[in-house]
Amino acid sequence: MLTINIPADGLFLAVQKAADGDLSRDNVERIINDYIGSFLEAKPDIIFLNVCYRRALTPSEVFDSYLYDIETNENGYAVRDEQNRSVKTLSPTTEGVSKYFMSFVLCARILLQSGIDVYKIAVARIRKTECRVFLSVRMNDAHYTENVAINSSFALKNGCANTAEKNGVNLDYSKESVQNYYYAYIAELLSQYDVDGIELDWLRYPTVLPQDKRSDFGIIGDYMKRLRRLIGGYSKVVAIRVLATEEENLSNGLDVGMWVADGSVDVITIENFYVPTNYELPVVAWRESIEKKNADHNPYCLLCGSDWAVSCVSNYNLAMTPALVRGFADTCFENDADGIYLFNYFEQNDTSSFEFVRDENSGSLKNCFFERIQAAKAWQDLPRRYVHIGNSKKRYPISLCSGECYEFAKTIKSPFEKCRIVFGCDLDATLSVYANGALLNNAQKEKTCSEFAYIPPSEIGRENHFIYALTQAAPFVFSVDIPINIFENDSVNVKIKNDACNEMNIMWIEIVCE
Numbered sequence: 001m002l003t004i005n006i007p008a009d010g011l012f013l014a015v016q017k018a019a020d021g022d023l024s025r026d027n028v029e030r031i032i033n034d035y036i037g038s039f040l041e042a043k044p045d046i047i048f049l050n051v052c053y054r055r056a057l058t059p060s061e062v063f064d065s066y067l068y069d070i071e072t073n074e075n076g077y078a079v080r081d082e083q084n085r086s087v088k089t090l091s092p093t094t095e096g097v098s099k100y101f102m103s104f105v106l107c108a109r110i111l112l113q114s115g116i117d118v119y120k121i122a123v124a125r126i127r128k129t130e131c132r133v134f135l136s137v138r139m140n141d142a143h144y145t146e147n148v149a150i151n152s153s154f155a156l157k158n159g160c161a162n163t164a165e166k167n168g169v170n171l172d173y174s175k176e177s178v179q180n181y182y183y184a185y186i187a188e189l190l191s192q193y194d195v196d197g198i199e200l201d202w203l204r205y206p207t208v209l210p211q212d213k214r215s216d217f218g219i220i221g222d223y224m225k226r227l228r229r230l231i232g233g234y235s236k237v238v239a240i241r242v243l244a245t246e247e248e249n250l251s252n253g254l255d256v257g258m259w260v261a262d263g264s265v266d267v268i269t270i271e272n273f274y275v276p277t278n279y280e281l282p283v284v285a286w287r288e289s290i291e292k293k294n295a296d297h298n299p300y301c302l303l304c305g306s307d308w309a310v311s312c313v314s315n316y317n318l319a320m321t322p323a324l325v326r327g328f329a330d331t332c333f334e335n336d337a338d339g340i341y342l343f344n345y346f347e348q349n350d351t352s353s354f355e356f357v358r359d360e361n362s363g364s365l366k367n368c369f370f371e372r373i374q375a376a377k378a379w380q381d382l383p384r385r386y387v388h389i390g391n392s393k394k395r396y397p398i399s400l401c402s403g404e405c406y407e408f409a410k411t412i413k414s415p416f417e418k419c420r421i422v423f424g425c426d427l428d429a430t431l432s433v434y435a436n437g438a439l440l441n442n443a444q445k446e447k448t449c450s451e452f453a454y455i456p457p458s459e460i461g462r463e464n465h466f467i468y469a470l471t472q473a474a475p476f477v478f479s480v481d482i483p484i485n486i487f488e489n490d491s492v493n494v495k496i497k498n499d500a501c502n503e504m505n506i507m508w509i510e511i512v513c514e
Contacts, residue, residue, distance in 0.1 A: 001339025002377050003269075003303060004039055005048040005136055005199075005241075008057045010346030011035070011118050012104040015111070023110055029121050036125040042373040045339070047126055048136040048199050048239075049119055051189065053143050054152045057108050058119050058192070061086040063185040064152035066105055067112040072154055076162075076177030077184055094149035101143065105150070123193055134239055135189050136199040139182060140208050145169045154181055170207040174219050179226075186227065190234045197237030197266070200227065203273050203305075206243055206252050214253040221255055224264040239267035241305065241341075244278050246289050257293040260300045269341045271305025275317050279310070279328055279387045283335040301339065304332035306376075308344035310387050312424070312508035313396045315460040316473040320345075321357045322368055322375035323512075327386040329379035334411060340376045345369075358469045363449040365468060382416060388509040397426070397505035400498040406506065407495045414490065416513035419482045421494060422446065424474025424507040433480045434495040436488055443478035446471060474507040482511075 014035040015028055039047060051058050056065040062078045064070050068088040071079040078086040093109075095102070111118060119135070126133040144150035145168050156168050162181075164172040171178050186198055202208065213219060231238050242256055243249050249256055259265040270286065272278040281304045290300070306328050309317040320328070329340045347355040347369060359366040360383065375381070388408055390396050398406050412419070421433060421440075433440045452469035460467075471477050482492060492511075498504050 001046070001301070001303070002042065002044045002373075003046040003048065003339055003341045004042075004044045004345065004373065005050060005341065005343045006039065006122075006346050007050045007344060008053065008108070009101075009104045011049070011122065012057070012107045012111075013347075015118065016103055016107040023107075023114065023116075025114070025116050028111065028116050028118065032118050032121040033125045036122050038370065039373065040126070040129055040131060041370065042377055044131055044373075044377075046132045046134060046196075048134045049122055050136045050138065050201075051119060052138055052141075052185075054138075054141040054145070054150065054155060055091070056185065057112075058189065059112055059115070059117055060185065060188060061088075062188050063181065064091065064154055065112060066108045066149075067091060069153040072157075072177070072181060074177065076154070076180035091153075092149045094147055097144050097147060097150060101150070119193060123195060127194065132196040134197040134199050134237070135193060135195050136201050136241075137182070137186060137189070138201045138204045139173075140171050140202075140205040142169055142205045164207065164210045170205065172210060173208045173223065174210065174213050179223050183227065183230065187230055190231065190236065195236065197239055198231050199239040199241060199267075200224075201241045202249075202254055203241040203243060203269075203271055206248070206254075206273060209253040214251060217250075217253060217255040217258065220253050221258055221262070221264075224259050225262060228264040237266045238264065239269070240265055241269040241271060244270050244272050244281055246282075246286060257290045260290050260298055261293040261295065263296075263298050265300060267301045267303065269303040269305045271341065271343065272307065275307045275309045276311030277306040277309065277320060277324075277328060277387075278389065279331050280389045281332060281335070281337070283332065283337050287336065302337055303339045303341040304328075304337045305341040305343055309466075312473050315457065316467055316507075318467050318470065318473060319355075319357045320372060321360065321385070322371045323360060323383040323385040324387065325372050325375040326379045326381060326384040327513075329376050330384055330413065331386060333379065334413065340379075342373060342376055345373055356466075356468065358452060363452065380413075380415070383512060383514045384416070386410060386412065386511045386513075388511070390509075397507050398509075399503060399505050400496070401503050402498055402501050405495050405497045407493065408509075409491060409493045410511055411491045412487070412511065412513060416484075419484065419487075419511065419513050420479045421482060422470065422477065422479045422508075422510045422512055423496065424470060424477045426475060426505040426507060427500065427502065428476050429502075429504040430499040431478065432497040432499050434497070435482045435486050435492050437493075438483075438486050440480045440482065443480045446477040446479050448477070470508060470510065479512075
């Protein structure tokens with residue numbers, strides 16, 4: 001199963017970029033239909049449309065939007081006038097946020113003011129195909145929480161009483177007002193849009209309870225039952241997106257296994273927050289834990305989420321190439337996932353760097369918008385690149401003293417014609433590499449293009465925030481071929497030994513199948 005989450009900025013930046021100043025209904029409809037059509041070419045099974053940050057990008061009478069502030073009562077519901085209309089005022093406009101964020105917010109404001117609902121256009125376009133469509137609601141958000149035009153008036157009212165830290169950042173779902181506020185918005189979405197389901201995105205952002213209440217799983221658990229009754233009443237599917245491990249979710253008061261057991265959830269997506277893409281998502285552990293709780297054997301679908309990049313050492317975010325996407329999907333399916341969930345795979349109009357990766361053949365930058373999505377569907381194709389995450393929470397770097405070894409195992413399914421290990425180091429070190437006990441030939445330095453040379457840590461986070469090739473993440477990059485006849489039942493045990501006199505750090509390890 002292939003599912004794609006199209007964030008709101010993707011939709012509105014597509015309009016803003018292609019409209020050429022013409023934001024008429026006909027032109028917007030043409031742009032949205034073409035944009036959604038570009039995703040549909042990959043034949044996904046579900047498209048999720050993200051409808052809100054802390055404010056809605058849909059027209060709303062119950063939830064702050066980028067056009068109106070909605071007055072709410074102490075219970076979190078919209079205040080109504082004598083004609084039963086919600087009481088609202090124009091939301092403030094602002095500067096002081098990134099040009100990227102500001103451009104799509106201003107576009108959304110203009111369209112909302114014109115009565116043009118891009119979500120109805122997008123849903124109608126998807127409805128013409130066999131692809132299902134869900135609306136995705138961010139149950140929390142932390143973009144520009146100090147900014148009154150980006151944060152909601154609901155979060156900031158009464159001295160930020162609706163937020164856990166009293167500073168307007170994380171909403172406090174132990175409060176009835178917060179639960180009702182989002183409940184009313186989801187009810188409005190269900191009444192306005194012909195969709196197959198609603199995704200409750202607890203990943204963006206996962207802190208939704210005060211520290212002293214996170215051990216009470218009944219708070220969010222009871223709310224999930226309430227939302228199930230609401231969403232199920234419309235005969236719609238309930239999906240959730242949560243942190244990668246069960247332990248992380250439990251520490252935030254989210255007992256996902258119990259939500260399956262009591263029938264509150266149909267589809268679960270596990271994913272790291274925010275990057276990196278995690279190649280070692282604990283699917284097996286999730287299955288085992290859910291099985292222990294799910295006495296009634298309620299069916300559920302477990303998806304593995306990938307963000308736009310995969311990280312090695314701190315701050316080095318490598319844009320996912322099609323080969324990396326195929327390796328990620330293959331790893332997830334090997335671990336018994338039901339499908340792949342792509343998030344932030346949405347740029348195609350040069351609005352950011354997310355979709356630009358190094359071309360596998362020429363080495364130049366290439367927009368891989370469609371190829372990356374299609375790679376998740378054709379995950380058994382070549383080339384495939386598998387990222388080894390590392391042996392600790394810190395992951396990288398892996399430090400090796402002189403004579404010390406690092407070992408890991410990897411299962412790789414056929415087909416492939418050749419295979420190699422690629423790793424980056426902080427020193428031009430002398431290494432011995434073994435595969436299933438056999439000493440491999442000497443490591444060869446990876447070829448690099450001048451524009452993809454190593455970027456020092458001092459430069460990361462400046463103009464070179466995104467990197468496009470492994471060679472930009474480590475000063476010395478090596479590769480070693482693995483003879484196919486060494487593999488035993490599709491598995492290989494790799495050992496890397498530091499033969500140098502000095503301590504060295506491994507910054508990144510991949511297995512590449514071609």
